[in-house]
Amino acid sequence: MGKKTKALKAAFPKTIPILAGYGFLGTAYGIYMATSGFGVLYVITMCIVIFGGAMQFVGVPILLAPFAPIQTLIITLLVQARHIFYGIAMLDKLKDIGLKKLYIIYGVVDETFSINYTAQIPDDVDKGWFMFFVTLLDHIYWILGSVFGAVAGSLIKFSTEGIDFVMTAMFVVIFMEQWKKEKQHYSAIIGLISAIGCLLIFGADSFMVPTMICILVLLAVFKKPIEKEGGYLDD
Amino acid sequence: MTTNQYIITIAIISIGSIITRFLPFVIFSEKKPTPKFITYLGKALPATIFSMLIVYCLKNVSILGGSHGLPELIAICAVVLIHLWKKQMLLSISVGTVFYMFLVQVIF
Structure with missing residues (x-):
């Protein structure tokens, strides 16, 4: 079996929850775009060149509002700022894997990052190709789900209400798996307290950037105990 | 535009x-x-x-209004319990999601 086939076979099962999640979220996005008056071509283009669930949803009212390039850029940087965190966390993992790295970085989204960061990749599987295929499969699911929503969304007859919970469930399970691996839980608790605190103070639409600042400050303050306990995920 | x-x-x-x-x-x-x-x-x-x-x-869940975040809380507890019990990622996620859909569509 070739290196790539092997990596693809290892990557696919890990992406099944995302297939379900993006199938639904993408469909919802496609319907939203279609009912806002945008054709399939717009849907496909945005899925390819933006590839970010939250940002694409936010993008719809931006496209419907008067043209405002600077404001659009600022909103984008704020909504997508969490990718900077993912990048810092992935710095080491993406070393020495060649040009594939460019596409993996391009395709960083919450779900792909979660899989690529946490997956126990077997030793005989090429790590670079594994991450490449996780990214590519997720990207394809997102495009297919969205196109489906745009062309056939109105035909769904049974109620899919609540199916978006698949993402929450996935993050809860990943959180538990990480919790087991950690020697200290400072970081996990810092994340939880910062996010809940900022959500209560700043509200659902603008709590992510304050949360990230809060996390950085607290990680800096608790650097000594965290390093002393050596509870890094990898160790 | x-x-x-x-x-x-x-x-x-x-x-x-x-x-x-x-x-x-x-x-x-x-x-x-x-x-x-x-x-x-x-x-x-x-x-x-x-x-x-x-x-x-969970950012759009309202504790004060609607169903007070109960379906989310119950479903997350279910995911945690199933995962502690069976330790099968896909099982915990799929059962938890179907259970949540049942909760929001039928119970709440």
Whole structure:
């Protein structure tokens, strides 16, 4: 079996929850775009060149509002700022894997990052190709789900209400798996307290950037105990 | 907006997204040694991110109104219990989701 086939076979099962999640979220996005008056071509283009669930949803009212390039850029940087965190966390993992790295970085989204960061990749599987295929499969699911929503969304007859919970469930399970691996839980608790605190103070639409600042400050303050306990995920 | 303005807007969103994704890799290249604090962040951040993502998924749940976040709370407890019991990622996620759909469609 070739290196790539092997990596693809290892990557696919890990992406099944995302297939379900993006199938639904993408469909919802496609319907939203279609009912806002945008054709399939717009849907496909945005899925390819933006590839970010939250940002694409936010993008719809931006496209419907008067043209405002600077404001659009600022909103984008704020909504997508969490990718900077993912990048810092992935710095080491993406070393020495060649040009594939460019596409993996391009395709960083919450779900792909979660899989690529946490997956126990077997030793005989090429790590670079594994991450490449996780990214590519997720990207394809997102495009297919969205196109489906745009062309056939109105035909769904049974109620899919609540199916978006698949993402929450996935993050809860990943959180538990990480919790087991950690020697200290400072970081996990810092994340939880910062996010809940900022959500209560700043509200659902603008709590992510304050949360990230809060996390950085607290990680800096608790650097000594965290390093002393050596509870890094990898160790 | 005109068609050209649509295209420019989408391009700006794309470029903005690309900036946030590539920024760490541009600043901290493979050739120079990464500053110690950034290496520390790289290891300490992921655990905070998973906490943050759970809260992010639940951000629109209203504790005071609607169903008071009960379906979410019950379904998350179910996911945790199933996962502690069977330790099968896909099983915990799928049973938890179907259970949540049942809760919001039938019970609440």
